[in-house]
Amino acid sequence: MPPRKTPTARQRRLGTELRKMREHAGLTPAAAADLLGTDRTTISNTESGRFGVSGERVRTWSGHYECPDAAYIEALAGMASERINGWWEDYRGDLSTDAIDLAELEHHAAGFRSVQIMYMPGLLQTEDYARAVFAESVPPPRPARQRRQLSHRLRRRDVLDRADPPACTFLIHEAALRMTYGGAAVARSQLEHLLKQSDRDNVTVRAIPFAAGGFPFASSSAHYVYGPVPQLDTVQTDTATGSGFLDSETSLENWRVALDRTEEKSLDPEGSRDFIRKIAKQV
16 A cells, blocks of 8 residues: 555654654664564554554554553553544545644544633534635635635534534633624524533633733643543644644643643633623623
């Protein structure tokens, strides 16, 4: 089978974890190839996500690498064994790879914790609000692309409706709550939708008022996605120029601490609902 031209973020992540496991064992690619009875090219292409790998091979490699973490190995084997083409693949070629990878990441997530500074969380946006946000892009998207962006954004919300929905905590700054994308009526409807979503058993919404002061990474919105084991967590960050994915041990730990400290400054869920109702009346 020829190498993949454009492995997904999930495929790259599996390869990255295999590389980390090899390096932790103190093995060079050449030494690992000798140990596993293969060649350096196979090791390299597998670790870059360009070659697929079976769950059984993951278990075999981890045994040779003497990895002691059974839960971690089984999580990786599960990633390797899964063969699905999710709904997000329908958008490949139309939207950015980051957008496609985020939808795939959310599909497999055990849970989310998100902090949003200037926008409502994508998973909680109404159609009109999302359309207004996309309309502010520079340069403005062509109508066909905007329709695809909007369709993709709305389909992402389905993850909250599945039989085993992920547990989600959304930390939303007052700035985002007060921004009137699409005008007052759209903004008010968005706030009402936010209140309705906060009634879900698996959704917690916490507001961060201006009065709370500063907090870590205050200039960055982020989406912390929990994997089946902590080592497979991922952070997706948003900036004015695009998004990125972070999965190093240091990045994950820093974001966990930052989100903990930010949540400490937010209002509790009931106080947040009262705060959002107050803003909705002022819009």
